[in-house]
Amino acid sequence: MKMIAIPKKEWPAGLAKAAGSFRLFGPVKEKEFHSFKRLENGQLPDFSCQNTRLSPKHLVYPQSEVMLTYSLDESRPDHHIMKEAPADTSPRAVLGIRPCDAKAFVLVRMNFDTPDYKDPYWLRAYESTTFVGLSCASPCSSCFCTTAGCGPFHEEGLDVLLADAGDHFLAKVLTEKGAAWVAAGGWTQTADAKAEGRLADLRQAAEAKIASQVQTESLKAADTTALYNAGFWEEVSFACINCGTCTYSCPTCWCFDIQDETRGTSGVRMKNWDSCMYPLFTLHGTGHNPRGTKLHRVRQRFMHKLKYFVDKYDRGIQCVGCGRCVRLCPVNIDIRRVCGLMNGLAASGEACAID
């Protein structure tokens, strides 16, 4: 698709125009750190942000989302009938999302959009959104996207990819949705013939700056039981306090729990993020929990991301290398290290699948 040049001086006016047909969201700094927020009239997304502290997954998949509402008031004809909760599904654009976070939505979609099951809440939010990505010219030292199936200029999941080219943005339009957004902003200047080459150079320079890696090549062939029974889990899980910070900050974690909350006679059925790090996760009605200890929970996190997911979907690991869990884990449990241990065990032959 085509490449547009957006002069930076035309950026604010174009956004104001686009705001006529899109609700705009972007990184905004409040006190200490950036997060994705609805942009007020005339407010610009802050592109100086390396990445938001927490992922933008809440835009499509809020931490708490009311799905249905009900009334217990028996004098009402509609009592005890679940009703769809209102939701705003008018078009919106998320500006300045990083490629890792956009790719993460693609991974999460594999769970929420299958031939058998479709999550209408996730899907309608996702489908109403246009993702305008900002490539990473200076990635964080803890980003490892290039070895996690992604990269600082990765395009999967994006509708437009922006690259900072000095006095203008190069905007690579990737989808119809992206074209509609560019049109709404009124940016029409097609980039010159050298733009493709410039983008490739910028991409190469950015990829070269990624300082950290994971090794994943032996995970797929590894024997699941051998990995599950590996000796290192006690050491890996020891420090973990089961806080769920890793899950909540992760763009690819998708687990949720459903709760009814009633106040007086009216109530809501909502879904809330859950985490395999929590004691209630997979707790059975009998009181038994197959993941009853810290070791089980930590192992679940890493086995899901780095083995079960790999086996089930054959699309790489359930991690895009954004590095958030690495930066935010209060006790420094580092997925890069754990991935290395798992991959290393697999590569050593001790965890080879027997075929």
Next chain:
Amino acid sequence: MLSYAEKIREIAGRLLTSGSVEMVIGFRQGTVPMMNEPHFAKTPAQVQALVWDSHCGINLANYLTDRKEKIGIVAKGCDSRNIVTHIIENKIKREQLVVIGVPCKGMVDKRKIAMKCPGEITAVIEDEAGVTAKGGGFSQRFEKKDVLQHNCSLCIHRNPVIHDELVAEPVPEQQGVDRYADVRSLEAMGPEQRWKYVEELLAPCVRCYACRNACPLCYCPTCFVDEARPQWVGKGQDPQDVRAFHFLRAYHCAGRCTDCGSCERSCPVGINMRVFTKKLEKDCLDLFGWEAGLSLEVRPPLDTYRPQDPNDFIK
């Protein structure tokens, strides 16, 4: 404090070799700047991984709860006070422990340092009086006293209160510290202003519970927020439920909190929920002359009755 690491390894090695403990709990070198990972050594060879510097702010008493082994544990002042509290509350036995005391000079606050640096910090080098943070195109040195964790800047119990080994001579305790300036300013607010303050304080909370889980006091098998029958608190992001969690948790820590700062340190969004526990800490000091974790002999105020206890709340 840098020389402590060598001594910790020596003591840990000796304890494991002689068989007086089955494991030693300490810290190992982190994988990102200003972070270390709680870690255990079970063999003399493994003690080489143990480190010590100004990034060991996590309270290791948290790792003792209900363990059955004989354990050597590295403990700074606050950890030792939580170990005392753990012993008093029957979460571990004194006989199980060999406490490797660390006279503490305070832990640095990585957020403070990050906010004072112009870009991402990729390395931090420590010397005896401070740290130097380096990143793309900058190198900045900080005096330790300027970048201490808030709780450490107010700490008057840096030396371990119980120990079987000591890695260095005791350090002088900080004198003339105004420990409760923040609480007094909270107390001075009118109800509306205080409510607003609390609302703003807790607005970014994602209810990950890192603050609770980093806390050695929060060892209940089922925390009240996780109870389902009855369910005390809603599970969503309703500010009322978020507040209920924070207020109740703080009360559960009354008379027990040592202000080790693990909670604040662990919060992914930088909330200072310590104001709640500090208010209760101050109340315990004012009303009962009590500071948590200083003695194995004296029972805490909330499980004892003394005739001189204040009772003017009974009308």
